[in-house]
Amino acid sequence: MKYLVKSLKILALFTGVLFFNSCQKAELPVPPISTPSTTTPVVLEPWKMYRGINISPNISRTDLEDLAVYHPNVVRINFSANPLVRKTSPYSFNEDAFAKLDFVINECERLNMKVIIDPHTSPGFASNFSTTAKDVFWTDTTWHAHLTKVWVRIAQTYKNRGNIIAGYDLMNEPTARDGFPNTPEASWNQIFSKLITKIRAEGDNHTIIIATQxxxxxxxxxxxxxxxxxxxxLPSDTNIVLSPHMYTPTGFTHQGVTKPISGPYPGTFNNTYWNKATLDSRLKVLVDYRAAHPDVPIYIGEFSASRYCGPSGDQYVADLIDLFEKYGFSWSYHSYRQAADWDAELSNTDLSNNVRSSTTPRVQLLTTYFKK
Incomplete structure (x- = not known):
């Protein structure tokens, strides 16, 4: 009998079940499932030329499959419509949003499109879409903790997902208080440096995208x-990308959205004549910065012209992309099946027509560049 008991105990080491002489059974602790080592960093590709588009986390599998046909090599998933942290007390994680992030990453891996993660908003910001100098986030460091916990969780969850993730976009469109004060609660430079330290402490080496303010x-x-x-x-970390957005002049690009209908491009807006040469002159600050910092890539995270700009909006978008390509700036158009105002698949000549088409001039324009 003692040999039988000894044999059963040995068997228990492999089955996780222990049999006693009374023929009852008890569960043994099951060893945890092994996970990839966090001490050995994942080997990641360096930043490259990305040509992509912004998407919502509420996107479907069919939407992503349709998008893949256009051949963008990256999507910037922004959580304006479904924040990763709820913006009301107790400011808990939004598990539905994280599940959608998992879904998008997995689908994009299948479809050969990389992902840039953009939380887009956080407690302390009044709007889900951008920031203002009056947001309480810039007045009290306690609000920073909510953005920090998002990035710590993202780093813990995705540090070993490898090259499907092109980068982490720390904050969408930060706005400085007047004078760009260098104080802990208000300084974007201090805030992003702390976020980078937290991400790297988790063993995550993905590219960090720092929005300009x-x-x-x-x-x-x-x-x-x-x-x-x-x-x-610039932080000491060398795996960073700087990311301005480009909607200048907003008197043209935001017609029918936040600005009145004001005419076609090229044309005069805010007492300045805007054409491709004017756009080029406004990008010179980025060109000069890149010349002074050749190891710091530039990524235009958002740019667009609303449907209400009419066909001249297509020319504006074409001129910008041509300049981005000239200077080697990566870019992501805003946006794909997220808001009708900016949807490239909707007509900008018949605004009553809300049937999407894969053959609009703007889709054809984007696809031509996506395929490069």
Missing amino acids: QGVGPNGTFLNWTDGINQIV
Whole structure:
């Protein structure tokens, strides 16, 4: 009998079940499932030329499959419509949003499109779509903890997902308080440096994308997101990308959205004549910055012209992409099946027609560049 008991105990080591003389059974602790080592960093590809598009986490499998036909090599998933952290007390994680992030990453891996993760908003910001200088986030460091916990969780979850993730976009469209104050609660430079430290402490080596900041500069002049690149204090981390957005002039690009209908491009907006040469002159600050910092790539995370701009919006988009390509800036169009105002698949000549088409001039334009 003692040999039988000994044999059963040995068997228990492999089955996780222990039999006693009384013929009852008890569960043994099951060893944890092994996970990839966090001490050996995942070997990641360096940043490359990305040509992509912004998407919502509420996207379907069919939507992603349709998008893949256009051949973007990256999607920037932004959580404006479904924040990763709920923006009301107790500011808990939104598990539905994280499940959708998992879904998008898995589907994009199948479809050969990389993913840039953009939380887009966080407690402390009044809007889900952008930021303002008046947001309480910039007045009290306790609000920073909610953004920090999102990035710690993302790093813990995705550090070993490898090259399907092209980068982490730390904050969407930060806006400085007047004068770009260098204080812990208000300094974007201090905030993103702390976020990078937290991400790296989790053993995550994915590329960090730092958005440039807009706001009233130290000399009282308003700086847009391109101008704001010179306010960035580069961190010691070398795997970073700087990311301005480009909607200049908003009097044209945001017609029918937040601005009145004001005419075609090329044309005069805010007392300035805008054409491709004007756009080029406004990108010069980025070109000069890249020349001074050749190891720091630039990624235009958003740009577009609303449907209400009409066909001249297509020319605006074409001129910008041509300039981005000329200067080697990666880019992501805004946006895909997320908001009708910006949807490239919807007509910009018949605004009553809300049937999507894969053959609109703007889709054809984007697809031509996506395929490069």
